[in-house]
Amino acid sequence: MTWNPLKIGKYTIPLPIVQGGMGVGLSWDQLAGTVSSCGALGTISAVGTGYYEKGRYAKLVNGRPLRPENLNSPEALKMIFKKARMICGQAPLACNILYALNNYGQIVQDACEAGANMIVTGAGLPLDLPEFTKGYPDVALVPIVSSSRALNIICKRWLKRYNRLPDAIVLEGPLSGGHLGFSKEQIVDPAYKLEQLLPDVVATRNEFGDFPIIAAGGIWTHEDITGLLALGADGVQLATRFIGTFECDASMAQKQALIDATPADIAIIDSPVGHPGRALHSELFKRIEREQAPKIACISNCVAPCQQGMGARKVGFCIADRLSDTQFATDPTLGLYFTGAYGYRIEKLERVKHVIASLVGDKA
Ligand SMILES: Cc1cc2nc3c(=O)[nH]c(=O)nc-3n(C[C@H](O)[C@H](O)[C@H](O)COP(=O)(O)O)c2cc1C
Numbered sequence: 375m376t377w378n379p380l381k382i383g384k385y386t387i388p389l390p391i392v393q394g395g396m397g398v399g400l401s402w403d404q405l406a407g408t409v410s411s412c413g414a415l416g417t418i419s420a421v422g423t424g425y426y427e428k429g430r431y432a433k434l435v436n437g438r439p440l441r442p443e444n445l446n447s448p449e450a451l452k453m454i455f456k457k458a459r460m461i462c463g464q465a466p467l468a469c470n471i472l473y474a475l476n477n478y479g480q481i482v483q484d485a486c487e488a489g490a491n492m493i494v495t496g497a498g499l500p501l502d503l504p505e506f507t508k509g510y511p512d513v514a515l516v517p518i519v520s521s522s523r524a525l526n527i528i529c530k531r532w533l534k535r536y537n538r539l540p541d542a543i544v545l546e547g548p549l550s551g552g553h554l555g556f557s558k559e560q561i562v563d564p565a566y567k568l569e570q571l572l573p574d575v576v577a578t579r580n581e582f583g584d585f586p587i588i589a590a591g592g593i594w595t596h597e598d599i600t601g602l603l604a605l606g607a608d609g610v611q612l613a614t615r616f617i618g619t620f621e622c623d624a625s626m627a628q629k630q631a632l633i634d635a636t637p638a639d640i641a642i643i644d645s646p647v648g649h650p651g652r653a654l655h656s657e658l659f660k661r662i663e664r665e666q667a668p669k670i671a672c673i674s675n676c677v678a679p680c681q682q683g684m685g686a687r688k689v690g691f692c693i694a695d696r697l698s699d700t701q702f703a704t705d706p707t708l709g710l711y712f713t714g715a716y717g718y719r720i721e722k723l724e725r726v727k728h729v730i731a732s733l734v735g736d737k738a
Pocket of ligand 1: 552716
């Protein structure tokens, strides 16, 4: 079966493969730029850019970006796009921005200014996303959903308020990494498998239009992709597999942790964002159990659902501080290591172009 290119808004991506956004600091210029240069779609994460290049674009207090405007620095985001463009030229680049972020609307505008061709948003329903891209008609809008119900709500609201539909959607299934749009019971319920959700989402999309559906969560091989395209997906999104590349912007601590991981190390955790998440059961969680977790200071005030540290105190850790420690701290044992369900399948680092070649089915 030959694969069709992926058309999102006015952009054509030669391969129907998207690299999913990974904050804080895993999918910046090197990973996203390289993926886009290979004919797939690279996604830059706008979250935690205040840590970029040792925090030179942000105001830090005790090594932490002060308030949301420094955690998600517009200057750093511009620089990340500029450097990614040095790798991929004018090939399309997406920007991933969590809806739960305190200064969401501002970051969407910053991303448009920085040259993002698409805005991809999950961790909440982005019902007002079109509001923030009004001056940028070419920027494509791509919400992430976990159900046909969520898609239905977004389409109805966007049609009524803005007279427009999404340019594509990502359907994230329960094997994804990071935050999940499912309850803990749904995550293990076969009725919520990606392959089960997809036909329903295709039917809902057909009621509204013909924008592409990008399936995500636990995709690893050429055969996985072929199977999902046969079920009606127009493209796929992979994140975890790209952590196992030389070009991924993640720290060596994160890459090595996945190389060393076994299936038993991967767990579902509670997060201050208010959704369950998938991560390694790392030293951080052992410290929380021993009541020796790092202090929660809430200097960055990252996500609205946490209510300035209340959510963090409930689950025992600050999401922004712990995710950034995985990438930038001298003591990565304090870090939170997000991973998809198949993170243990990474055995060694590869080049992005080899990962993409194997996804496409090149045997060489
Ligand atoms: C380390 C890590 C960080 C992630 N961070 C984000 C994020 O900041 N925003 C987001 O929308 N999705 C995030 N995700 C989800 C991915 O973009 C992707 O949709 C999902 O992980 C796909 O499943 P896979 O990892 O099995 O390929 C993250 C995933 C991982 C593994």
